[in-house]
Structure formats: C-alpha cells, structure tokens
Amino acid sequence: MNKGIKKWFSLNLGNKKQSNCGCSGSNCDGEVSGNKKDGISQVFDVDMNRRQAFKKITAGLMIGAGAVSTSCSVVSGDESKEKSQIEWEEYFKGNYKLMTDEEKDKTVNRLVRSYELRLGEKINISSKNAIDDVLFGYAFNISKCQGYMDCVNACVKENNQDRASEMQYIRIHEMNDGKGLNFGEADDSYYHEVPAQGHFYMGTQCFHCDNPPCVEVCPVQATWKEKDGIVVIDYDWCIGCRYCMAACPYDGRRFNWSTPQIPEQEVNKDQHYLGNRLRKKGVMEKCTFCIQRSRKGQNPACVEACPTGSRIFGNLLDPDSEVRWVLANKKVFRLKEDLGTEPKFWYFMD
Amino acid sequence: MKVLINLIKDSLVYLTHGRRSYHFWMAFLTFLMLIGMYSYSLQLEHGLSVTGMNDRVSWGLYISNFTFLVGIAAAAVMLVLPAYVLKDFDFKQAVLIGEGLAVAALFMCLAFIIADMGGPARLWHMIPGIGVFNFPNSMLTWDVLALNGYLFINISIPLYILIMRYQGKTPNPKIYIPGVMISVFWAVSIHLVTAFLYQGLQARPFWNNALLGPRFLASAFTAGPALIILVLAMIRKFTDFKIEDKTIQKIALVVTVAAQINLIMLISELFKEFYAPTHHSESAYYLFFGLHGKAKLVPWIWTAISMNVLATVILFFHKLRNNFTVLYFACTLLFIGIWIEKGFGLIVPGFIPGPWGKIAEYFPTLTEVGVTIGIWAMGAFIFSILARTGIAIELGKLKYKK
Amino acid sequence: MDIKLKIIFICTFILITSCKHKEDDYHNITDKIEDLSKDFKGVPISSDKYTETLKKVEVTENWQRFYIPERKSQIKSFECSECHSKPLYELQGEENIEKSHWDISLKHANLATMDCVTCHSENNMDELHSITGKRIDFNLSHKLCAQCHQNQFKDWSGGAHGKQIGGWAQPRVSQTCVGCHDPHKPGFEKRWPARYNVHMVDERK
Numbered sequence: 001m002n003k004g005i006k007k008w009f010s011l012n013l014g015n016k017k018q019s020n021c022g023c024s025g026s027n028c029d030g031e032v033s034g035n036k037k038d039g040i041s042q043v044f045d046v047d048m049n050r051r052q053a054f055k056k057i058t059a060g061l062m063i064g065a066g067a068v069s070t071s072c073s074v075v076s077g078d079e080s081k082e083k084s085q086i087e088w089e090e091y092f093k094g095n096y097k098l099m100t101d102e103e104k105d106k107t108v109n110r111l112v113r114s115y116e117l118r119l120g121e122k123i124n125i126s127s128k129n130a131i132d133d134v135l136f137g138y139a140f141n142i143s144k145c146q147g148y149m150d151c152v153n154a155c156v157k158e159n160n161q162d163r164a165s166e167m168q169y170i171r172i173h174e175m176n177d178g179k180g181l182n183f184g185e186a187d188d189s190y191y192h193e194v195p196a197q198g199h200f201y202m203g204t205q206c207f208h209c210d211n212p213p214c215v216e217v218c219p220v221q222a223t224w225k226e227k228d229g230i231v232v233i234d235y236d237w238c239i240g241c242r243y244c245m246a247a248c249p250y251d252g253r254r255f256n257w258s259t260p261q262i263p264e265q266e267v268n269k270d271q272h273y274l275g276n277r278l279r280k281k282g283v284m285e286k287c288t289f290c291i292q293r294s295r296k297g298q299n300p301a302c303v304e305a306c307p308t309g310s311r312i313f314g315n316l317l318d319p320d321s322e323v324r325w326v327l328a329n330k331k332v333f334r335l336k337e338d339l340g341t342e343p344k345f346w347y348f349m350d
Numbered sequence: 351m352k353v354l355i356n357l358i359k360d361s362l363v364y365l366t367h368g369r370r371s372y373h374f375w376m377a378f379l380t381f382l383m384l385i386g387m388y389s390y391s392l393q394l395e396h397g398l399s400v401t402g403m404n405d406r407v408s409w410g411l412y413i414s415n416f417t418f419l420v421g422i423a424a425a426a427v428m429l430v431l432p433a434y435v436l437k438d439f440d441f442k443q444a445v446l447i448g449e450g451l452a453v454a455a456l457f458m459c460l461a462f463i464i465a466d467m468g469g470p471a472r473l474w475h476m477i478p479g480i481g482v483f484n485f486p487n488s489m490l491t492w493d494v495l496a497l498n499g500y501l502f503i504n505i506s507i508p509l510y511i512l513i514m515r516y517q518g519k520t521p522n523p524k525i526y527i528p529g530v531m532i533s534v535f536w537a538v539s540i541h542l543v544t545a546f547l548y549q550g551l552q553a554r555p556f557w558n559n560a561l562l563g564p565r566f567l568a569s570a571f572t573a574g575p576a577l578i579i580l581v582l583a584m585i586r587k588f589t590d591f592k593i594e595d596k597t598i599q600k601i602a603l604v605v606t607v608a609a610q611i612n613l614i615m616l617i618s619e620l621f622k623e624f625y626a627p628t629h630h631s632e633s634a635y636y637l638f639f640g641l642h643g644k645a646k647l648v649p650w651i652w653t654a655i656s657m658n659v660l661a662t663v664i665l666f667f668h669k670l671r672n673n674f675t676v677l678y679f680a681c682t683l684l685f686i687g688i689w690i691e692k693g694f695g696l697i698v699p700g701f702i703p704g705p706w707g708k709i710a711e712y713f714p715t716l717t718e719v720g721v722t723i724g725i726w727a728m729g730a731f732i733f734s735i736l737a738r739t740g741i742a743i744e745l746g747k748l749k750y751k752k
Numbered sequence: 753m754d755i756k757l758k759i760i761f762i763c764t765f766i767l768i769t770s771c772k773h774k775e776d777d778y779h780n781i782t783d784k785i786e787d788l789s790k791d792f793k794g795v796p797i798s799s800d801k802y803t804e805t806l807k808k809v810e811v812t813e814n815w816q817r818f819y820i821p822e823r824k825s826q827i828k829s830f831e832c833s834e835c836h837s838k839p840l841y842e843l844q845g846e847e848n849i850e851k852s853h854w855d856i857s858l859k860h861a862n863l864a865t866m867d868c869v870t871c872h873s874e875n876n877m878d879e880l881h882s883i884t885g886k887r888i889d890f891n892l893s894h895k896l897c898a899q900c901h902q903n904q905f906k907d908w909s910g911g912a913h914g915k916q917i918g919g920w921a922q923p924r925v926s927q928t929c930v931g932c933h934d935p936h937k938p939g940f941e942k943r944w945p946a947r948y949n950v951h952m953v954d955e956r957k
Contacts, residue, residue, distance in 0.1 A: 149945040166951040184707030191948040219490035240468015249553035251705040258399035281397035282468030297797040297921040314920040317789040322911025
C-alpha cells in the first residue's frame with residue numbers, strides 16, 4: 001500500500017524503470033524499455049499516460065511563469081513598480097460610500113496617476129460630495145421632443161461609454177398618436193426624418209428613484225442613493241452580479257459585457273469618481289445626472305444639448321427653480337408609478 | 351485530527367483504484383471539466399460578452415442551472431426527514447447518498463454563481479467585516495447565508511457519521527439528530543429564499559406573483575428525488591451497496607405527489623395569465639405562443655410540459671410506478687422536463703419583453719454551454735468521489751487502522 | 753426540547769431584525785420635497801461663474817425675476833437708424849439705394865395677421881411696438897411675442913419653455929425667444945436623428 005501511495009504522490013519524471021507494478025487496474029507509468037532510439041525519438045516517442053503528461057506540463061508552466069515574472073521585475077523600472085503598487089492598493093480599497101474624504105482624495109489621486117502612467121495623459125477626477133439642501137429633479141416635455149436624439153449624442157460624448165457596443169443611457173421612443181403610452185408598440189431604433197407624422201417622442205433613462213429597487217437588491221451596496229438624490233455606482237466595488245439590472249423597472253442600467261473601448265481623443269477628461277470616469281469590464285453603469293457637471297452647478301449634457309428645450313433639470317428643494325415651477329403649474333405624470341419606486345423624473349405636456 | 355488525515359489518505363487510495371468503467375467515467379468527467387475550464391478562461395479574458403446574455407436578458411444559462419440545482423440540493427435532504435423523524439429505516443441508506451448529492455449540487459450552485467459574475471475577483475466584497483454585506487435588504491445576501499450554511503451542515507453531519515463508522519464506532523444520535531433536523535428545515539428555506547430572489551422584483555411581473563416560491567418547492571421535490579432514484583439505480587448496479595426496493599418505491603411516492611402538485615400549480619399559473627390577459631401576461635405569451643413573431647422558447651416549454659405531464663400520468667399508476675424500468679424512464683423525463691422549465695421556462699422569459707416592451711431573444715453560446723458542461727461534470731465528479739467513499743465506509747471496506 | 757426552543761428563538765430574532773426599515777419616513781417624494789424645502793436658504797453654488805462674461809438684463813415677468821442675455825449688442829447691424837435715417841416710405845422712393853434685408857422672408861403667420869410693420873416701427877427702426885402701438889425695446893422683444901403666444905410666454909417665465917444658460921443654480925439666466933426662434937422664421941425644420949444604434953437593432957433580430 002505504501003509503495004502505491006508513494007507512486008502517486010511523487011513526481012515521477014520517467015527516469016526510473018518500473019519493473020514491479022504494484023497497482024491494480026490503473027495504468028503503469030509507461031516507460032520506454034528495450035529498444036534504443038535516437039535522440040529525437042527518445043524525446044518524442046516516450047510513452048506517456050495522461051497523469052504523467054499533466055504533471056510535466058504543469059511543471060513546465062510553473063517554471064515558465066516564474067521565469068517570466070522574474071525577468072519582468074529585473075527589467076522593470078520604478079514606473080511599473082508604481083503601477084503594481086497602485087493596482088494593489090486599488091484592489092484592496094473599501095466601498096467608496098464608507099470612505100472618509102481623505103480616503104476619497106487618495107483613491108482619486110491614485111486613479112489619476114495610474115492613467116498618467118499607463119497612457120501618458122492627464123485627467124481630472126473629482127470626488128466632490130453632494131451639496132447640502134440640493135435634491136435633483138428632472139422634467140421632460142413630451143410635446144416639445146421631436147426625436148432628434150441630440151441628447152443621446154451629448155450623453156455618450158460626455159460620459160465615456162463603450163463605443164463598440166454603442167452603449168447609450170438614454171432611449172428615445174417614437175410613440176404612436178392615439179395609442180397613448182404604449183411602449184410595446186413604440187420604436188426606439190427609428191431612423192427617418194423626424195418628427196414623423198402620427199407620432200410623438202419621449203425619452204427614458206435612469207429616473208433616480210427616491211425608493212430605488214436597484215439599491216435594495218445590491219448584495220455589496222455598490223450602488224446607493226446620494227444625499228442630493230443621485231443614484232450612483234462605485235465601479236470598483238461592483239461584483240457584476242446584475243441583480244440591480246433585473247430589479248430596475250425602467251431599463252436604467254447598463255452592463256459592461258466586455259472592456260469598454262473609447263478612442264483616446266474622445267475621452268472626456270473632466271471626470272468624477274462616481275460619474276464618467278473610465279469603467280472596466282464586468283461592472284454596471286448608468287446615467288448619473290452628469291454628476292461631474294451637476295455638482296458644479298451645470299446642467300447635465302442631455303439638458304444642455306436639447307435644441308427644443310424639452311429637458312428641464314434643477315433643485316427640487318429650491319421653490320424658485322424651474323423644475324418646481326413645472327411640478328406646480330403643469331400636469332405632470334411619471335412612468336410605472338404603481339410600482340412604488342418614486343422616480344424623480346416627471347413628464348408633462350405643453 | 352489523525353483520524354481525519356487517515357480517512358483522507360485511505361479514501362484517496364481507494365478512489366484511485368477501481369474497475370475500468372470507473373476510470374473511464376472519471377476520465378470522461380475530467381475531460382469535460384477541462385473543456386469547462388478552457389471555456390471559462392475565454393470568459394475571463396474577454397468578459398461576459400462571450401455569452402449570449404445582453405442588457406435585456408441579463409441572466410441566462412448559468413443562473414438557470416443555479417436555480418435548478420438549488421432545488422436539487424434542497425430536495426436531496428428532504429429524504430432525511432422520513433429516515434430520522436419517522437424512524438423509517440429503509441430511508442437510512444438513501445440518506446448518505448442524498449446528502450452527498452446535496453453537497454455536489456451545492457458546489458455546482460456556487461460554481462455557477464462564480465461563473466456568472468462580472469467581477470469574480472471582487473467577490474470578497476461580500477464578506478461581512480472586510481467587505482459590505484447588504485443584509486437584510488438584499489435577498490442575494492440571504493441566499494448566500496442560506497446556501498453556505500446548508501453546505502456546512504451537509505458536510506459536517508455526514509462527515510461526523512462517516513468518521514464514526516470509519517472507526518467502527520456508532521455515531522451518537524444526540525449529536526447528529528439536531529443537525530439533521532436543522533438541515534431539513536434549512537432545505538425548505540434555501541429554495542424558498544432563492545425563489546424570493548425573483549419573487550421580490552416588482553419590475554418583472556412574470557416572477558412577481560405569490561406562487562413562485564411554492565412552485566419552486568414543488569418542482570424541486572419532483573426533480574430532486576427523481577435524480578436520487580436514478581442515482582440509487584446506478585449504485586445498485588455498480589456497487590455492492592444494498593438498497594431495498596422498498597426505499598426506491600417510497601421515494602417514488604414522494605416524486606409522484608410532488609409532480610402532481612407541480613402540475614396543479616402550472617394550471618393555476620396558466621389560468622392567471624390567459625383567462626384575462628393583461629400587460630403583465632406578455633412574458634407568458636412570449637413563452638407559450640411567441641410574441642410579435644419571436645418564438646425561440648416555444649418548442650422548449652411545450653416539450654418540457656409534455657414530458658412533465660406524461661411522467662406524472664405514468665407515475666399515477668401503481669403498476670407502472672412499481673415497474674422499475676418505467677419508473678426510471680419517468681424520472682428521467684421529469685428531471686429533464688423540470689430542468690427546461692426552471693431554466694428556459696422561468697428565468698429567460700422573465701426578462702422578455704424588456705421594461706419598455708422590447709424583445710431581444712436569448713440563446714446560449716458555445717462558450718456558455720462549455721462552462722455549464724464543465725460545472726455539471728465537476729458536480730458528477732464530486733458526487734462520485736463522495737458516494738464511493740461513503741459506500742465503502744458503510745460496507746466496511748474502508749476501516750481505520752490504528 | 754431545548755434545541756427546538758433555541759431554534760425557534762433564533763428564527764424569531766432573525767425575522768424581527770430583518771424587517772425592512774426605510775431611510776426616511778416620507779410616503780412619497782412630494783411630501784419629502786415639501787418638508788425639506790420648508791427652510792430652504794439657498795445653496796453655495798451660483799450660476800454666476802458660467803455667466804460672468806455674458807451681458808445680462810434683469811427682467812420680471814409673471815412675478816418671476818430672472819436674467820436674459822442682452823440682445824442689442826448681439827445684433828450685427830444695430831443701430832438700425834444708421835441706415836434707416838428717414839421714414840420707410842421716403843427710403844423706398846429714393847434711387848441708388850443699396851438693398852438690404854433682401855434675404856429675410858417672413859414665414860411666421862399669414863398675411864392677414866402679420867407683415868413687417870406688425871412688429872417693426874416704420875418711423876423708429878431702433879425699437880419694436882406692441883399691437884396697441886406702445887414701444888418695446890429690442891432687449892425685451894419677448895414682450896412682443898407674449899402678445900400672441902400667451903401659453904408659451906407663461907411657461908417661459910416659469911422656466912418650463914426654452915433653454916437655461918449657465919446651469920441649474922440661481923440666479924436663473926433664460927435664453928430669450930429670439931435666442932432659439934428666428935423671429936422671421938420661428939418654426940423648426942424637419943431633420944434626421946443624430947444617430948442610429950446598429951447594435952441595438954442587431955440584438956433584437
């Protein structure tokens with residue numbers, strides 16, 4: 001029995017000739033015995049069983065990997081050491097929501113430095129917190145929208161989405177007059193002159209609900225509602241389980257099924273940690289009400305770009321804001337209100 | 351501790367010896383696992399875009415298999431209840447097999463979850479303490495607790511029993527009976543919690559109904575014991591482990607009743623969706639009849655339903671149920687039928703149509719199928735190891751020598 | 753029995769601690785907005801940094817006080833009286849006079865409602881006039897549009913019509929009517945959408 005155990009557990013490099021196979025029913029270590037072969041045949045014609053082959057291949061791989069890593073660290077300079085150091089620290093950092101301002105600054109600096117080391121370009125990542133007494137709200141005028149999709153273009157330009165999969169946070173639906181809000185029969189991939197006869201247009205995106213089902217279901221709290229009402233994602237904390245995507249009733253969330261590709265000259269370098277900084281594969285993303293703009297007092301890119309003025313954005317807590325005026329004076333409604341999600345995105349008509 | 355090390359050593363030796371068919375079986379499984387590993391490496395390299403999932407249907411083959419296997423794991427332990435509570439000793443033989451099956455199924459579940467993750471390297475984010483564990487809000491965290499707890503119970507209790515038997519001692523009921531009782535209740539709860547994962551989403555009306563949880567339990571108790579019957583049949587054929595006809599017949603009774611309940615629940619669902627169809631019935635229309643010309647899942651669901659109905663009808667008759675060949679056939683039908691129903695008949699249609707009524711169909715890619723096959727092979731591998739060791743200890747072939 | 757009691761106790765404990773609690777106690781968002789804006793004192797952000805270089809005029813319409821961009825300095829050929837030194841009918845009689853404004857076509861309302869002198873004062877081209885003949889400054893040309901377009905004017909004064917310049921923060925700077933609508937041809941033409949999502953179409957095949 002002992003001999004049997006030793007045979008299975010020791011790395012048999014095929015040198016010894018086994019005369020006495022003590023095993024029952026399993027392959028013996030095949031050895032070349034008897035005929036002498038020339039050098040090449042000796043290397044290539046050795047009988048191998050699967051187990052032996054696997055052992056030798058693994059040994060080879062381990063040696064190879066070791067050689068590669070040693071050579072790397074000998075040749076690499078301080079830059080790649082710094083890169084690895086940054087990657088190491090970034091991997092082990094915690095959830096952004098729980099970080100102190102100091103830790104937020106540190107991680108932002110690491111990300112800026114990492115980009116500089118990898119691509120030689122300078123970017124600007126902000127970790128600005130929510131402003132007090134601000135609750136962002138959005139109003140959409142469905143009489144005014146003509147279906148131009150300028151908002152979609154501006155959003156993609158502003159937020160560094162993956163170009164390969166044409167990721168867009170905003171959908172513009174061409175609805176049918178007389179059929180009401182029948183999304184099933186609406187078309188969101190039209191391509192003809194707009195506005196088309198017999199249709200009206202409305203846009204959907206993440207509605208930044210006040211009772212967001214996506215926040216409830218995230219197992220690691222990688223997505224949460226900030227104090228100013230914006231529902232954000234910490235891209236480095238997200239594990240990619242896509243439960244939030246199943247929970248969102250409004251098709252608000254997008255997943256990076258592969259590594260996002262953005263041409264270097266199109267990268268928007270004014271970024272926010274929770275907003276348009278560059279994401280990686282396997283993480284969720286969504287509209288953030290252009291957090292990098294709105295926390296500085298600017299309107300989101302979609303609001304800015306709309307040529308007809310259908311989009312209105314502002315502070316719901318300010319009684320003098322435009323969005324409050326809309327809520328007070330226009331007949332507003334929200335989508336799928338019966339689901340109890342309390343979206344902060346209202347629709348109205350002229 | 352010494353006993354445990356000896357047990358591992360002895361079982362390793364025992365496991366690497368066997369008949370030719372055994373080696374062929376293990377080699378075949380290893381080959382499938384290598385396919386799985388290769389496919390998974392492709393997925394790690396390129397991301398989940400190598401699968402057929404998209405923004406509309408964001409859960410596919412992996413989660414379907416996960417859901418199905420949680421049911422199998424739950425049902426495997428339900429057999430434990432009659433053995434210890436009702437003191438039905440015919441069941442005792444089935445218990446170790448059942449718990450071994452549960453462990454294998456649980457490992458498969460965990461593997462499917464890891465395969466489905468977009469960022470598996472960041473899974474440590476879920477560990478309470480060093481990560482953030484969103485308990486009790488997120489049902490996923492409940493599921494994590496339930497599954498891991500269940501795995502722990504199902505490893506520790508049989509391990510205790512086996513170590514005792516290995517040493518030739520009798521296991522102390524005072525130690526394992528409470529564990530067994532907990533595992534029985536836990537079995538029901540793991541599948542209920544998994545059902546609640548889907549049931550709680552107000553965004554998906556196909557899942558957001560009260561019957562989902564009970565339906566999960568009914569189909570689990572149909573497919574799980576059906577698999578156990580098939581496994582017991584194979585054990586009878588290939589080992590010396592004595593399993594009486596009575597045991598298999600009693601398990602068959604469990605399968606019959608559960609299959610009938612499953613059918614009643616199906617009828618109830620069909621009535622709700624099609625008597626007065628609303629906007630919320632669109633997913634059901636897509637699944638059973640196709641919607642707007644898209645009908646990829648229609649052949650699948652009707653095959654599954656016919657299999658289930660046929661098997662339920664067969665099992666209804668005592669004569670047919672007691673004929674073991676017919677029984678095995680019916681169990682195979684049920685196993686496959688419920689696999690299809692839980693996967694393509696539940697997970698995928700929940701996402702179609704999307705929130706704005708758009709239909710993007712889903713079909714798994716070769717890579718996805720490769721990983722799935724690899725994980726099933728891994729489960730079969732684990733189960734073969736556990737079953738063989740367990741049976742050897744029960745039969746006294748493996749004994750602790752001081 | 754002891755074990756069973758323990759199990760029941762643990763289960764009850766888990767059930768009680770897992771009851772969902774809402775972060776805030778508001779029933780819906782409007783209640784929350786009403787409550788939180790009760791003692792609103794303003795935010796530290798202002799739109800001034802985005803509108804510093806813009807010449808602004810303060811207006812008060814429909815009890816709303818806000819800014820609009822100054823217009824007169826933006827009109828290329830202002831002041832009009834540099835050419836229109838004489839009343840129109842006198843200029844029309846003169847020979848050897850260069851034709852200007854030949855490219856302006858009026859596509860606003862029908863001839864029964866509108867022609868050039870509906871808005872422009874013949875004798876004082878530097879100003880506009882209302883239906884009743886009252887003078888309206890070019891900087892406040894919205895008062896002219898408001899006569900017919902009452903609803904749009906009401907919406908615009910509240911901020912629901914038109915574009916805002918300088919972001920969402922106070923003070924509000926609204927684009928004027930003529931900032932988006934050419935007063936001689938105010939309608940928007942039909943056009944093609946800015947993009948077509950091929951990937952989405954493929955996904956749905």
